[in-house]
């Protein structure tokens with residue numbers, strides 16, 4: 001089984017599915033969520049296929065910091081840095097993870113609820 005061919009976010013990263021890429025470099029990619037839950041809803045992913053935080057090799061943990069740094073930049077670009085925004089990483093079935101490729105949600109542009117679950 002070809003892991004990258006079977007993963008929707010790998011296919012976006014590999015350019016196999018056309019997407020509105022907002023940012024990319026050698027390690028990360030950002031694009032709008034297909035089903036936005038807020039006026040700004042951007043997904044930030046590593047190019048490398050990592051299924052989840054739980055399955056992330058320790059040596060790749062720096063990616064989470066890099067994703068947060070990119071989220072900060074994109075929040076600024078989208079005018080939501082000062083008003084506020086939310087960063088979310090779902091993990092596993094009970095964590096609400098639907099796509100098994102590590103991703104961070106950047107949500108903002110409206111008042112978000114205080115409840116998490």
Ligand code: 5GP
Pocket residue numbers: 008019031032033034035036043089090096097098099100
């Ligand atoms: P999760 O529930 O795994 O944390 O979030 C997965 C997110 O990916 C969902 O918000 C869903 O709308 C989004 N998504 C699923 N498939 C696609 C796709 O093909 N393109 C884009 N841009 N977003 C997707």
Ligand code: ZN
Pocket residue numbers: 003004007008009010011048049050100101
């Ligand atoms: Zn993948």
